[in-house]
Amino acid sequence: MKKQKQLELLEAAITSTGHKLRYEKGSFIGGDCRVHENRVVVVNKFLPIEGKIATIASVIRKINPAGLSAEVVKIIDNLTANDLFSKQNQ
DSSP states (O other), X not given: OOHHHHHHHHHHHHHHTTOEEEEEOSSOOEEEEEETTEEEEEEETTXXXXXXXXXXXXXXXXXXXXXXXXXXXXXXXXXXXXXXXXXXXX
């Protein structure tokens, strides 16, 4: 599966959990947070597509929502199998 399609699937999965997805610039990689009553996932917009995929996938893996599509689960499993999640993101 193409990386752009993987990113789109992960974006749809994270927004379906009630999180807002924001791409911002700064000296960070990204992750999830709470702003007032909103759950937000912030991703550095200057990351390469692989970094964006890994950041969103790590948040999905952390919150572990029910009802993920088989394609999203496969993307996350592939990242986990390739050990692309660092100890810091767990």
